[in-house]
Amino acid sequence: MRTDPFRRGILTAAVSGLALAAIPFRASALDLATARALIDQLVAEVNRIINSGETETQMFADFEKVFAKYADVPIIARSALGVAARQASPQQMTAFTKAFQGYLSRKYGRRFREFIGGKIEVTDAHPLNENYEVVSTATLRGEAPFDLRWWVSSKSGRDLFYNIVIEGVNMLATERTEIGAMLDQNNGNIDALIKQLETSG
Amino acid sequence: MLRPRAYVMAWRSGRPRPGTCELRTVQLMTSRLFSPAAGRRLLPAALLAAAALSACAPSKGPGVINDPYEKQNRENHAVNVALDTHLIKPASQAYGHVLPDPVRTGVSNFAGNLSLPSYVMNDLLQAKVGDAAQNTLRFAFNTVFGLGGIFDPAGALGLHAKSTDFGATLATWGVREGAYLEVVVLGPTTERDLAGTVVDAVTNPVMFLLPNVPRGYPIGVKVGSALGNRYKYNDLVDSVLHDSADSYAQGRLIYLEKRHYELGQKPPAANDPYEDPYAN
Numbered sequence: 001m002r003t004d005p006f007r008r009g010i011l012t013a014a015v016s017g018l019a020l021a022a023i024p025f026r027a028s029a030l031d032l033a034t035a036r037a038l039i040d041q042l043v044a045e046v047n048r049i050i051n052s053g054e055t056e057t058q059m060f061a062d063f064e065k066v067f068a069k070y071a072d073v074p075i076i077a078r079s080a081l082g083v084a085a086r087q088a089s090p091q092q093m094t095a096f097t098k099a100f101q102g103y104l105s106r107k108y109g110r111r112f113r114e115f116i117g118g119k120i121e122v123t124d125a126h127p128l129n130e131n132y133e134v135v136s137t138a139t140l141r142g143e144a145p146f147d148l149r150w151w152v153s154s155k156s157g158r159d160l161f162y163n164i165v166i167e168g169v170n171m172l173a174t175e176r177t178e179i180g181a182m183l184d185q186n187n188g189n190i191d192a193l194i195k196q197l198e199t200s201g
Numbered sequence: 202m203l204r205p206r207a208y209v210m211a212w213r214s215g216r217p218r219p220g221t222c223e224l225r226t227v228q229l230m231t232s233r234l235f236s237p238a239a240g241r242r243l244l245p246a247a248l249l250a251a252a253a254l255s256a257c258a259p260s261k262g263p264g265v266i267n268d269p270y271e272k273q274n275r276e277n278h279a280v281n282v283a284l285d286t287h288l289i290k291p292a293s294q295a296y297g298h299v300l301p302d303p304v305r306t307g308v309s310n311f312a313g314n315l316s317l318p319s320y321v322m323n324d325l326l327q328a329k330v331g332d333a334a335q336n337t338l339r340f341a342f343n344t345v346f347g348l349g350g351i352f353d354p355a356g357a358l359g360l361h362a363k364s365t366d367f368g369a370t371l372a373t374w375g376v377r378e379g380a381y382l383e384v385v386v387l388g389p390t391t392e393r394d395l396a397g398t399v400v401d402a403v404t405n406p407v408m409f410l411l412p413n414v415p416r417g418y419p420i421g422v423k424v425g426s427a428l429g430n431r432y433k434y435n436d437l438v439d440s441v442l443h444d445s446a447d448s449y450a451q452g453r454l455i456y457l458e459k460r461h462y463e464l465g466q467k468p469p470a471a472n473d474p475y476e477d478p479y480a481n
Contacts, residue, residue: 079474110436129473142306142353144361147462155475162474168462169455172474177454181447200444 035132035152036125038159042070042150043120043136050115059113064105072153072160073101079162080175084183084190092190099197104175106201108164117141120148131155131162266453267380274383278449281388285442289431296425297432305429307351312426313362314343314350315419318406323365327373332363364463367404368397372464381453389456 049062067073077100078085078093088096118140125134131153139145151163164171179193182200186192268274297305317340324333339362342355355361371393372378379392390398407419431438445451 075474107440110440114437131473131475142356144356153473153475167459169458173458174451174454177450178446181445181450185446 032125032127032132034159036122036134038070038152039125039134039136039150039161040122042066042161043122046112046115047119050112051117051119056113060106060109063109063112064102067105067108068101070161072156072158072162073097073104075156075162076104076172076175077101079172080179081183081190082176082180084188088190092194095194096190096197099194100179103197103201108171110201111166115140134161266457267378268453269380270382274381274453275449277383277385278452280385281383282442282448284386285438289428290435293428293431293435296428300429305432308422308425309429310343310347310353311350312419312422313353314340314347315407315422316364317362318410319401319404320363320365322404322406323367323370323401324363326367326370327365329363329365332365335360335363366394366397367400368394369464371397381457383449383452389452391457391460394460 045066046063049059049066052059052062054062074097077097080100081088081096085093115138118138120136120138122134122136125132127133128151131151134150134152136148136150137145138148146167147165148167149165150161151165152159152161154160162172182196183190183193186196300308317336320336321333321340324330324336339355339360340350342358342360343350343353346352346354368391376393378394382390382392382395384390384395387395387398405419441451441455442448
């Protein structure tokens with residue numbers, strides 16, 4: 001059967017119409033206000049932890065809970081693993097994501113522990129391509145305040161952050177570099193990498 | 202007057218590709234800004250060296266790290282890691298344990314205060330009048346009410362330093378960043394920033410403001426302040442320098458990202474891992 005270009009045009013228009021109609025529906029799950037509210041909540045929890053007087057181990061456990069609750073850990077883990085994620089089996093991805101979550105919580109927990117006695121405040125939020133960037137300021141005693149940004153997306157189906165940018169240094173890029181180097185150290189063996197991650201950070 | 206040509210040739214020799222340089226522009230600008238007064242003879246030469254260094258590196262696309270000297274850089278990095286392990290870290294631990302916190306803070310405040318005139322000079326070269334005013338006010342306030350800068354009453358009022366340097370000035374003037382470099386002792390930098398560091402070192406206005414102070418004195422304070430920082434941020438420095446799987450690559454990324462942020466550059470097309478989880 002000959003394809004009628006006119007009909008094909010209508011079909012394309014109908015499909016793109018559907019796609020267009022779907023966009024505002026999806027975007028309504030997250031807007032500037034909800035992105036900001038999410039990080040407001042997260043920052044309140046972080047502020048509580050850093051001023052709780054807990055031991056280091058307790059703090060790391062608390063940070064991991066916050067991280068699991070507010071971060072899109074699977075996408076961060078996948079991004080950190082880079083191209084190697086294509087070769088990984090689903091079981092390996094699950095194990096890697098779990099090990100990565102612990103590693104990242106300890107690593108960033110250590111950084112956030114340095115904020116003890118200080119506080120973080122959300123100051124601004126704006127769109128970032130199809131996602132949002134929420135800007136916060138960390139104030140530590142006797143030091144100039146510094147810039148802490150959170151990238152928030154609803155593309156996972158939930159409103160979650162997927163990147164932290166500290167004074168321009170972004171977590172996705174540094175972890176991509178670090179995990180890539182660790183994988184090289186382990187001659188590309190993902191299982192060995194997972195084992196190493198369990199004790200790193 | 203020193204013969205700048207010779208300097209330029211010296212800097213250029215051995216470089217892979219001279220390419221087209223923005224040398225003339227910078228030469229012109231600097232010759233207008235600074236008269237070769239006695240005692241400042243080094244300045245034009247340093248500026249020319251700066252321009253020669255910065256303008257000739259081949260530029261790369263956005264998001265691509267320009268590191269043609271990686272092999273040499275990695276060797277220098279290994280030296281720096283060894284220096285930290287055997288000298289800087291132990292010295293900073295001794296410094297931190299011997300001097301109580303308020304003394305260390307005083308040294309760091311004092312060193313920071315001595316940097317302000319240099320910031321102001323660079324602010325003016327970048328036509329950032331607001332920052333120049335803020336840094337001048339901070340310098341005046343802390344020098345007068347902070348016992349020569351030992352205390353930081355300005356900071357308590359929210360009047361913080363807006364740090365800058367000649368590398369940032371060169372960036373404002375349109376000089377390209379050039380290649381990434383890791384230099385022994387100085388650490389991560391770029392061709393443009395290294396040139397800036399050299400210029401800042403020989404043009405520090407404090408030398409002209411305090412002509413009677415022995416030359417080594419501000420340097421001693423800076424070294425103390427640097428050891429104090431190494432002590433204060435010990436865990437952070439250790440995690441990057443000694444615990445990273447590839448501390449060279451990690452240091453390079455952190456330096457460049459932080460530097461681009463300081464220079465107000467937009468990060469290259471922000472990565473959206475949802476679009477392509479495998480892309481950079």
